[in-house]
Structure formats: structure tokens, C-alpha cells
Amino acid sequence: MVSMKQYRLNSVAVSGAALLPQVLEKIFSTLVYVPDGQSKEGRSRALKNVRRHAASLMVKIGNKYPLLLLPVFDQIRATVENLSRPEGSANLSTLEKVTLLEALLLISNHFGDYERQSTFAGEILHEANAQFLAIVNSGALKGAAEFISFIGLNKPAVPANTDNICGQNRSNLFFCVNLVLGAIKRCSWPDDPERATRGGFVVSLTESGNPVCRNPAAPHVVPLLPHILSLIKIFNELFTPEAQNLIHDSYKGCLAMPETEKSNLLGLIGHSSDCGDNLVIQSPLERMQRFLTTLHESCYHMIGSMGPSLGRDLYNISDLALAITNSVLAYLQYVPDYRLRPIIRVFMKSFVFSCPAPYYEVVLLPVLAHISPILLNRLHGNWQRVIEFRNREVQEDNADTQEVLEDFLTRALTREYLDVLKVALVGGSLTPESNSETMETEELSNSPTPPPTRSNLTSEVISDLGLILLRCDKTCQSIVLAVLGGLSWIDSNASLKATLLTGPIVRQLTIDASLNGEMATHIMAAVLNALILHGQHEANQGSLLTLGAQIYELLRPSFIEVLRVMQQIPGVNPVDLQKLDERISGSTSKGNRIEKVKKDLFKKITGNLIGKSVGQLFKKEVKINNLPQIIINKKEQKDIVPDLRTLYNSS
Template sequence: MKYCCGGTPRILLGFMRVIAGLGYQDSCVDAFINTGILTLTCIKTGGQLRYTYTLIQVNSVAASGAALLPQVLDKIFSTLIYTPEGQSINSRSRALKNVRRHAASLMVKIGNKYPLLLLPVFDQIKATVESLSRTDGPAHLTCLEKVTLQEALLLISNHFGDYDRQSNFVGEVLREANTLFLDIVNSGALRGAVEFISSVGLDKPPAPDNTEDICGQNRSNIFFCVNLFLGVIKRCSWPDDPERATRGGFVVSLTESGNPVCRNPAAPHIVPLLPHILSLIRIFNELFTVEAQNLIHDSYKGCLAMQETEKMNLLGLIGHAVSECETQVVQSRLERMQRFLTGLHESCYHMMGSVGPSLGRDLYSIPELSLAIINNVLSYLQYIPDYKIRPIVRVYLKQFIYSCPAPYYEAVVLPIMAHISPIILSRLHAKWQQVIEFRNREAQEDNGDAQEVLEDILTRALTREYLDLLKVALVGGSLTADAGGESMETEEHSMDSPTPPPTRSNITTEVISDLGLILLRSDKTCHSIVLTVLGALAWIDSNASLKVTLLIAPIVRQLASDKSLNGEMAAHIMAAILNALTLHGQHEANQGSLMTLGAQVYELLRPSFLEVLSVMQQIPGVNPVDLQKLDERISGSTSKGNKVEKVKKDLFKKLTGNLIGRSMGQLFKKEVKIQDLPRIAIPKKVEQKDSMIPNLQNIFS
């Protein structure tokens, strides 16, 4: 048995902490204490709940454990519905909202980590959730609180081990939301931007207080339905064990490699709703058109702008503590509408991003899926600002492409990339031209300075996120960031020099994936993707340049192997690498990667394209003898695989040394040179003769 530092068994300590938490009574202060103890016991320490779970299973204390679980659940639910006097659902303090939110999230946490602990009492938990979720009940749960509790039930239901039973339960969870959502669809609210604006009240002044607000109820219904659909897609899954999945009826076929293909119990209920979700996303895009903007009432002008919290995160103005005396959360009507639209928009993209890995082939096998995505999710892109393009790239497309099975690459992914890659290339090129103009002219107003900095950071963020998408599409990889630790968004999109990678082995191991071969061999996608990658080398963002360095070598190698290059393209590739050395060679990480890349590309392209040699000859101060030596090295031997001989790399570095840029701190550094320094005469040592050595025999005489 494991012991804590004080000698108390950890199982017993967890048991004692839970009992201590159950001893508090409901009051304003106790509610916070209860939440803190339960969170500390069940979430932050993590293991304590596991030890309590083990304690329940131990024979000696089985009776105590069985009696403890209902008390823990009762305490969580009592904290969830806690409401002090004088506060209603519309006037709850920030602290009270946090208490209730943490209580609901705690059920999800337990259901996610220890579902087998709650599975025997699933019916009791379900009955309690249904009672609390009633509209006329005393709990007065918000939409998100209801959705969170349903997510906890869905996590537990994943361990039913029976496809039909789990699918029927998902249908029960979605019954109310389906009815509400179909009423919204039948009312015509999702027919277009005009109808949606009228349904949610964007074209009329805010309703007075203490009056019936039909538009407000419409907003609440849409928000509840979309978030519940999102919760079902994220939480519902098939068993991880292939044998349990087969016994439960989840396996429907086998892949080409013999792996089982499982069906998601939520697929029959979610797939019919996807056309309406896509219509809602198209409406959000259409809201940014001039025609739709003119329909919005003056009271709600600016409701589609970026939220202040997002601006603060991008600008690094985060971490400001809220005053302790602030007890009530008061928001203007404009802020409420802005928060509703932003939250609903983000939930839609999170839903579409999760639907790929969740539903699998049930989604990608839908006929004309790519056309539906292009006509809805990717519509009106020319009107959408950068801060709304980012979730399309980062949240939706990256996961969607990563989760696509290989048989659907050409039918689904290729048309989508053919549509979006030229648009993103044109947008990024124009944005970086604006950033360069911002840098080259003096700021005239302080407000203009802040806006220019924000546009600069947004451009960097969109560039790096799109490059991550291209990496997933071309060479594969994971959805998580390469960095080992968590970093704030302001650090991720900073303008400082990039952190050197731990190793540069990636530059020699990246290989074009099957999807990458399809994209590079298609005339619809190859041109725009390659130009984007080469452009990112020379855009004034050292982090983006370092990211794309790892992609260029496998791309060029594949294009050369397919004989898709000509002399002009080869010269353009070589010139882009040299230009990147001029702009980013001051950074050690960029310089090392670019030197390796340049030597690889020159060795690969020089035998077939003389234009590459002419580009190298245009380097200021280049030594023709050294260039000839490099050519002789290339023609005389061939590097093994992707590795570059050290001699070739050193020669390439010597040839391009005049191009490497210098940091701002070194630009005007004056070298210390002392002319006509007089020589210092160093006296020679006089050799001592043997006769001068004293007679040691007489020293002590």
C-alpha cells in the first residue's frame, strides 16, 4: 500500500478528504469550500479519486465505499443548483457562475476518467439530470449547464458495450434539441442571412426589460441545440477494445489493411442534421457582406467585431485580475449579442472539426461532401476577416483533413484544397505587403499603431496556422504543436527570433505522404501550395520561415522526381532560399536550417537546370573558384539519401556568406580597430651560465 509523506496510506487519505468535503453545509462560503475540496480531491490530485475508487472495491470497506458514492454525487448536484437569495438566472454573480460551472464540469471529469465507477448508478444519475434540466424545475440551469450534464451521461454510456442501447440513448438525449432545431429550420431562420438576422433580432432594437423577448428565446434555442450537438459529437464513441467493439455490434467492415471499421452510435442522429449546420455556417459567413451589414440595427453595429478579450490575448494584455468587489456580471445588449454570435460561430467550427474523427467513414462517404463544404463553410471567404478565417483553418480544416481515410482523398480533400489554397495564397500575399508597408512608414496616430500591431500579429498567426495545415496535408504529422510545453498565444505568435529546434533530423526525414502526392500531382493545387511555401520563406516572420524550411526539401525532391520542374521554377526556388538567408540568416536556427536546405536543393537541381547556377553567380562577391569546387563535388559524388556532406555544406555557406543578414543590434556596430599600434619590445631572457649557479654545498654551512 502506498503511503503519503506523513505516513498515512494514500487510499485512506483520499477517503478522509472526501468525507471531510461531505461534512460542509450549503451556504455562500461553504459552496466555495465544497467546490474547492471536491476539485482538489477529484481533479487536481487525480489519484485521490482513484484511491477512493479502489477503496470502494476493497472488501474490508466495501460497505463504506458503497454508501460514500451517492453522498458525493448528492453534494456535487447540490452545489450545482446552489443559488443564494437575491440572485436570479439573469443576475448571478461571477463567483456563483464559477461554482455551478465547476460542479457540472466535475461530473464530466469523473465520467471521463472513471466511467466504470458511475456505470452501476447510471440510471440514478440520469433521473437526477432529467429532474434538474426541467424548464419549470427549481434548479434553473443555463443552457451550457444542461449540455455539460448530458456530456457526462454520454461519457458513461460509452461503456454500455452495446451499439443499439447506446444509439437509443443518444436519441433520447437529442430528442428535445432535435424538436427545437427542426422548428427553427421549418420557420425559415436558416434559409439565408436576412431570415437569420430577423430571427435573432439583429434588425430591431433590443427588447425592453421585463417584456417577452421572442428573439431572445430564439437565440437561446439555437445556442442550446448547437452546443448539445457539439457535446454529442465530442463525447460519443465506440469501444477502444476491438473485441468489445465486435461483440457490441460496432464493427461494420474492415479497412484495406485489415483494421476494423467502427460505426459511431451518434452517426444516425447527427448526419441528418449536418445540412442545417452547414447552412448556419454559410449564414455566418454571409453576415460579413455589405448587404447583410446594412440590415443590422444601429444598436448592434459592431457585434461581429473581434471581442476585446481576443484582442487582449493577441496583444499580450492578459492576466489582469478582476476586482474582488465585482460581484455582478453586467453586460450591455451589444456585448451580449456579440458574445452570442461569437460563441455560436466557434461552436459550429468545433463541431465540424470534431465530426471527422468522431464519425469517421460515416461522414466522408456522404455523396458530394466536398461540394457541400465548399458552398457553405468556404463561401464568402473574400468578405471574412482574418480573425474569422483562423478557426476555419485551425479548428476545422486541420482536423478534417487529418482524419480523412485514404480512399476519400481525391473525392473529398482534393476539391477542398483546390478551392481554398489559391484564396489563402492571395490573402497572405496581400496581408504581408500591408505589413511591410506598416513597417516602412512612420505611425501617425497611437490608435493606428495599435491596429497595425494587431493586424501584424493576426497575419503571423494565420500564416503559421495555414502552414501547419499544409504540413498535415503534405507530410502528415500530429494535430498538436511541436513544442513540448504549453505556451501562451502571445508567445506562439511573437515576432522574436524562433527557438532552435532540439534536432534538425526532421529536415532529412520528412517524406511526402499519399495525400501530399495527390496534391502535388494535381494542377489545381500544386501551383498555389508551392508558391505559398516558397513565399513563407521570405515573409518577415522568422518562425514561419523556420516552419516551412522542413517542407521545402521533400516538396522539391518530389517535384524533381515527377519531372514537374522547369528551369524557371528551379531558379525561383533557389532565389527564394537565398532571399530567406538575407532576411532570416541572422537567427541561428534559421541559418542552420536554410544552409542545409540550400545545399540540398542546389545539389538536387544543379545537374538538370543551368538556371540554378546563374542564380548563384548573381550573389554579390561570389568566388567563381569556390562555385566551381562545389559543382565538382556535386558531379563527382552523390549524397546518400537526404544527407548533405559537410564539405558541400561548408562550401555553400562560404558562397552565401555575404547574403546572411545581421540583427538590428549588429547593423551599426563599429568594429574596434587601432591603427599604428606600436610594437611592444619583449626583452629576451638572458641565459644563465653554469658558472653563475651557486654552490649548494655551502648554503647551510
């Protein structure tokens, strides 16, 4: 039986290898397909999709079945190089060329030899690195003014099919950034530690004895990091008033939020009526906006992928925290929310998650000390504006599209920042969403996510990085206030995320004796406000009641102020408060029983605060009075005595 199974597997492998040349020929023929009458500058949407899917299929095969392509690697490389020639008939677009090179990098991950793989990565990146350095040497990345001139933002708009130096500059920059991004994402060391050791990927061991591997692309990518950070700084600087004044009138609005991103955020994306055969014709303003938006997101995906891909090769760079602060986090007061989201969602989350423990204080602490007060002020201002807008909407029954958009943006930004704080304070994992290549927004519905379990609320402990952040004066207050603000804001999803963080934070601050009466009052009030706003949601209510009972138990012995907060609850019974204090001070019950009693008491005390859902607010009890009595006539029942003789005779 085993031999038959092995025979079948070998047969499949042989048949796959036999069909591979035909499959590759079909993919490459589709990739270069151009119908009559269409040029490179005027391809239809359908044609672009077909060619893009053919190139992406090579990446998919290289990712899932690299060992199948490894024996024919040289032939695939020769084909890709032939198709990528500028004077060739394939006329590949920049993204098509980059995608094919990414497929080669994926296959090279199975060379099993660091030197060979690193040399190949250098050959792939040679053209992009040379162009990037030429752009740097031209002075285009010195500042916003030079960059605006380099890409033609200060000149009148030029039609699509017109040859101009600024258009070529944009194309070269786009190619460089996306190929470097592809190398960072695709190049990796072997998953098997033994293969990594044999191949020369392991350079040292961690404090716990795990191998530290080096990325084959690191020697070719790390030298470009200062220039990449300069480009990102320029993107932030473009939003300053001085830079805005340099932009030509025909390009005004190119930095605005794209309509597709607005539609994604508002959930207005539907099926397009375009069949795809029409030529894609964009105005110069639309092309410039698309270029800037795509390049901006590619830059953040690039540095966001550096942490997981390069590891210690990145965090070991001298003065990395200062470089990040002076580039990625520069001019944040001018950056709008829709451009702040990639910084939080794509860069910060993976940057914090991937940082090795020895670099917490050297790298992460200065970065978070810089950005956490800025984000607190930004979110606090947004929260107030959204509340004012919602109150005005209720009174006037009128909702402006821009105000609704700001509401959704604030919700998204709040949730994403809380996700970053969760990774920093208690640990977490990177979701596929943070590494996706688009900034598609998850559904921003008002319905809360599934509730956290009761054990999660009590078992979460502050991580080593969290201890550093909570014990540092530059980060503690801004982080704690951001979590409490999210807890008691109008978004139920954000409140649920903050609920998981509030308990561990308060527990640790109590252990460290870092709280005072004013802060204890603020914490207790935030929990009660959250119950008022979100108590009608079953998921939020259970978590908040558990959290409230825990917070009161932690703070009540040291701060009489929390009792005064509880006494201000409308209709509160002093006897119930006294019972809760007795349970906390010296309980007669033990184990889970006391926890349930405390939670039930807390629920009884705060019952008047918990609101009802809209569906239950005006519910009218159904009452039918004076129903006529239904008289049921009883049938007369006669006792029937069976004839036993008949029964026996029938048997």
C-alpha cells in the first residue's frame, strides 16, 4: 500500500514536470498578448488585467511550488530578462516587470546557499539601485521643493502620450521603489534551522539560543534606507503650506483622498458597469494622484516589511530611532488622517512587533515617546469633532459627506492605533491585513466584534516592552489616556479593543504604585461612561462589567475617590456599595463564586447607567385584557370493558 501511494505521488510529480514547459509557455504568451490597435500607452482595462494576472501567476507558482520551478530556473530567468529589455517587443509595464522579478526572487529562496542567493538578489536589484542613486545624486530627494520639480508638480499638466522628462522621472522612481519593496518581501532565509545553518544564513544565536539569520537582500537594501526615509519625509512635507504653494494649479488636489479610497471607507464599492473593453483614459490630475498615492503606500509597505524580513540587520543600524523620528514621523501635524493611517497600520504595527527585545529601549522607546503624544492629541481632537457633528446631525437631521467621512476615518484610526498598543503592551500577532498591498478598509460597522472571553480579561499581562512603556514618563500618560479615551468613546469596536488593555494596564500601574487619586477617578469614570455608551451591546456589557468589578477591586483599597465616583450613580443603593466593599475587603466566599458575586453586585449598582439598544427603547408590551373565556365541551366517556373471550379467540 505504501509503495502504491509513493508511486502515485511520483507519477503526479512526473506529470507536473512534463506539463511545466507548456504551462510556462502559455503564461508568457498571455503576458505579452497585445490585440491589434492597442499600444502600451492606451491599453484597455481588460488587457491590463489579463497581463497582470499572468505575471501574478508566476509569483503564485513561485510561492507555492518553488521546487517545481527550481530545475528550470535558468530558462525562466533568461525568458524574463528577454521580455524585460526596453527595446523588446513585449512592452512590459513597470509593475509587470517588477512582478516577474519577484517570482525569480521567490524561486531563489530555495538555492540553499546564502552567497549564491545574495549575489542573485544583487543582480536583480542592480538596475534599480543604480537608478535610485542617480535620483539621489540629482538632488531630487533633498526636500519637498526639489521633489516637486523632479516629478513635475510645479509645471502645467502634460497629456498622457507626451514624452517629457518628468514623466520618465516618475516612472524610474516608481520602478525603483517597487522593486526594492519586492526584494524585501520576497527574499528570505530557509525555514529549516539545519538548512539555514548549512547554507550560511545563521550568524549568531539569540539570548534564548535561537538562531539569528541574515536576509540575502539586506546588503543591497540597507544602504538605500537613508534615501528611502528621505523620500518618506518628503511625502509628509508635501502637506505643509509652503509645499502646497509650489504645486501648479493644474495639479491642485492631487494629494487629496482618492475617490476609490473614500468609497472603500464608506462601503460604497459596487460592481462596475464597465465591461473592461474600453480604453483606460485618465486625466493628468488623476494620473498624478494615482502615482503619488501608490508610491506613498509602497514606501510604507517597504519599511513595514523591513522589520519582519531584515530582522536585526535593520534594528542594529546606528541611530535608527532618530532616523525614524526625523523622517517617517516628521511633519505629522500637517499629515491628514487618511495618510496617517499607513504610518500606524502598515509601518508601526510590524515595526513594534518585529523588534527584538535587546532593542526595546534603544529603538522603540524613543519612537513611541515621540508619536504617542501626537496621536493622543490628534485622536482627542477628532473624537470631540465627531461627537459635535453627531449631536448637530441629530438636531438638524442633516449629515454632510465630509463629516461622515471624518467619522469613519476616526473610527478606523482609533481601532488601528489600539491594535498597535495591544502589540506593544501585551503582545499580539501580525494579521494578514497589515501586510496587504492595499489599504482596503475592513467594514466599519457599529456592531461589536465577538466578545473576549472572561479568562482573556484576567489572564492578559503586560509584556516586557509594555513594562518599559508604562514605567517611562514620556510614554505612560499618553498611552494610558489614549486607551481610556478609546474605552469611553462612541465606537463600540474601539471600546471593546480598549477593554482588553485597560485591565492589564491598571493592574500593572497599581503594582508599581504609579497612580494617584485623580487618575483613579478618571479610570473609574471612563469605565462607567463606557457602560453608558455601550452597555446596550451584549458583547460590550459583559466585558465592561467584568472590567469594572476588577478596576473597583484594584483601586478601592487605596483610593477613596473611586467610591465617590460610584456614589454619583443615579439611584445607587448605599447598602449595595457597602456589600461590594465588604466582598473586596474580606470575603467569606472563595474562588469563582466570589468573582461572580462581585460582578453581579457591580451590575446591580450600575444598572441605571446601562442603556438599552434602539430596538428595545420603544418596545411596547403586548397586553390583551378581558379575553372571553373559552368553554370546552367535555365529551362523555363511557367505561368500556373488553370481552376477554374475544381477545383470546382472536389470538
